[in-house]
Amino acid sequence: MGLLTDKVVLVNGGSQGVGAAVARAAARAGATVAVTGRRPEPGEALAAELTAAGAEVRYVRADLADAGQARGAVAEVVAAYGRVDCLVNSAGLTSRGTLLDTTPELFDAHIAVNLKGPFFAMQAAVADMVGRGAPGTIVNVVTSSAHGGQPFLAPYVAAKAGLAGLTRNAAHAHRWDRIRINGLNIGWTATEGEDATQRAFHDAGDDWRERAAEKLPMGRLGQPDEIADFVVLLLSDRSGVVTGSVIDWDQNVLGGLD
Template sequence: MQQLLTDKVVLVVGGTSGLGAGIARAAAREGAAVVVTGRRPEPGDALVAEIGGAASAVTGDVSDPEQAKGVVAQAIDRHGRVDCLVNCAGLTDRGSILDTTPELFDRQIATNLRGPFFTMQAAIADMTSRGASGTIVNISSISARGGQPYLAPYVAAKAGLAGLTKNVAHAHRFDRIRVNALNIGWTQTSGEDATQRRWHDAGDDWVEQANARLPMGKLGQVDEIADAVVFLLSDRSGVVTGSVIDWDQQVIGGQD
């Protein structure tokens, strides 16, 4: 434990379960006052009880722009500011270019792109009003580089998030607000377990089968990604901004 985030207020959007909860735990371990958001209060309350300290939870659905801005406002009300923002809320419902309905497309854009847009808007407004530096990490996906046929609207949203990350980083570089993203690959979470069972008829051994096919012999792990996010949030990542980092074991462009 290096206390990389001592005295920082870290808002983790989508932080009540899965990767987001892992990021919240890691940020708290590194000294941050953590605020997590989710659509239901119970998971957030349970995580806060586990983390203890200065952790707290707010309820909101960031697919609604007003609620997206509202969760940032609630964090500011509690702590007086937001120093670090992590956008980790995500929707991975399946749809191809042929079978995606307008409703599914809109849901994907609302959660995976519009939500981060308006949480960043609110957080950066707070930072600039105080003349303060800050850091933002957006959780994107390696699928933003092309992705699977059954993830067409998801890919569209995540590719948009990659471009948005660079746009906002450029716009606010002289405010010393650093904005980066991680294109994460296939990751072992409770949400991924539910996705595999719902959409791909996976059995109880799907993790073992997946691990056997992967170059590193395992799916991406929450604690490893969480450590990377903490590094990007902290001063230890130096001047890095506008980076969209592929965090995966498949090499885009590599061929056998």
């Protein structure tokens, strides 16, 4: 029996990066999995890969920046499988902007993807759980930068700090419904999206991962599969009664100074 046997898991932003790793880990743990993403190609490829390995996986096309599509993805999964037991919000926008140069349009884009989408996906998933009188679990992938972050991450930090607060608020509101909601403040992680970001905004070359690793205490970047295993644990009954926690999944220590 896997940790998520007989569970229906929806992974938003699940077609690549951390989300795809979570989808793979959830499938290995015995779950029925649905993944969302804006682009069909990677989503359908991941679904085909995991289906060929014996899992029940489907791709749902959705742009999480649109509240209607965020709620609609949950509705589609409920229509297909009768319920959503677990939700993971891992979609994220990491484009750069400081307090001084961020435009209203850039700010709104970050709020839409990093906060509004998760809010309305949670709304729909929790409504399904409460309507069935059933327990459930949610994990929001936040960021260690939610504690403050770099100056060039101003709109990202604003939105993700909101997601951390939302995680605690929703966990408190629905603890008597037996719905556990937690978050992960993940640190610097080696993903396809991070590779594109480093090249687009920081003139990074092919060796950026090695150069970054030299600056980190453990000598390497975080890996998506490591985060995914942690997410599966939080989604499962093995994490006990834990709710309302936003856990720092990072190799730097908040408040620690050299």
